[in-house]
Amino acid sequence: MSDEPKLLDHSYDGIQEYDNPLPGWWSAGFWATIIFAFAYVALSPLLVSTPDQKYRAALADYTSKKERREIADAANVSEAILERGMHDPKVVDKGAAIFAVRCVSCHTADGHGLIGPNLTDLYQLHGSTRMDLFTTIRGGVLGTPMLAWGEQMPPTDVVAVATFAATLRGKNIPGKPPQGHLVEAFK
Numbered sequence: 484m485s486d487e488p489k490l491l492d493h494s495y496d497g498i499q500e501y502d503n504p505l506p507g508w509w510s511a512g513f514w515a516t517i518i519f520a521f522a523y524v525a526l527s528p529l530l531v532s533t534p535d536q537k538y539r540a541a542l543a544d545y546t547s548k549k550e551r552r553e554i555a556d557a558a559n560v561s562e563a564i565l566e567r568g569m570h571d572p573k574v575v576d577k578g579a580a581i582f583a584v585r586c587v588s589c590h591t592a593d594g595h596g597l598i599g600p601n602l603t604d605l606y607q608l609h610g611s612t613r614m615d616l617f618t619t620i621r622g623g624v625l626g627t628p629m630l631a632w633g634e635q636m637p638p639t640d641v642v643a644v645a646t647f648a649a650t651l652r653g654k655n656i657p658g659k660p661p662q663g664h665l666v667e668a669f670k
């Protein structure tokens with residue numbers, strides 16, 4: 484192949500053109516990009532994660548952090564936290580919503596009791612404090628219909644519903660006769 488440019492035979496309006504070969508570096512680049520494209524498509528599943536995979540990873544991370552935080556929150560529950568919750572409408576409303584779904588069948592909507600004890604009177608079966616209510620709700624009472632609700636709902640829900648249960652104390656709604664021992668009303 485000579486380096487002499489070859490004049491092509493056609494002519495348009497007297498204009499002729501040379502058949503100049505493409506420079507070697509240019510052709511090499513051209514082929515390199517084609518090979519790269521195939522290699523990239525073939526290997527990309529190994530090299531880069533798809534948005535879907537990234538989303539799943541982020542969600543798993545979020546869920547595990549959330550669970551850890553909730554467990555830590557519930558482990559820190561104290562009389563003071565439950566007392567503060569009783570004055571926080573957000574917590575009480577959340578607890579009321581849970582109570583309306585999970586607890587009404589045995590304690591009735593206003594808490595005056597049916598299968599479960601009256602939660603509105605000044606009598607308590609297990610302990611006397613808000614924490615005792617929380618512990619009973621979380622762990623249940625073995626051998627009775629009262630389930631361990633800690634196994635049925637996230638820890639923060641147990642805290643909320645225990646807080647709500649504490650707000651019922653002292654409403655003295657006539658219902659199931661008193662069970663347990665006399666306790667003081669919560670402030």
Ligand code: HEC
Binds near residue numbers: 586600602628629630
């Ligand atoms: C299937 C019926 C049933 C359901 C549903 C139920 N309970 Fe109970 N609950 C009982 C019974 C029965 C007892 C009394 C257990 C005993 O004899 O010690 C009780 C006891 C309690 C006590 C202890 C009261 C005390 O005087 O010490 C609390 C607080 C309580 N329940 C709250 C709840 C909450 C909150 C829910 C919903 C998350 C709930 N219960 C759902 C039947 C139920």
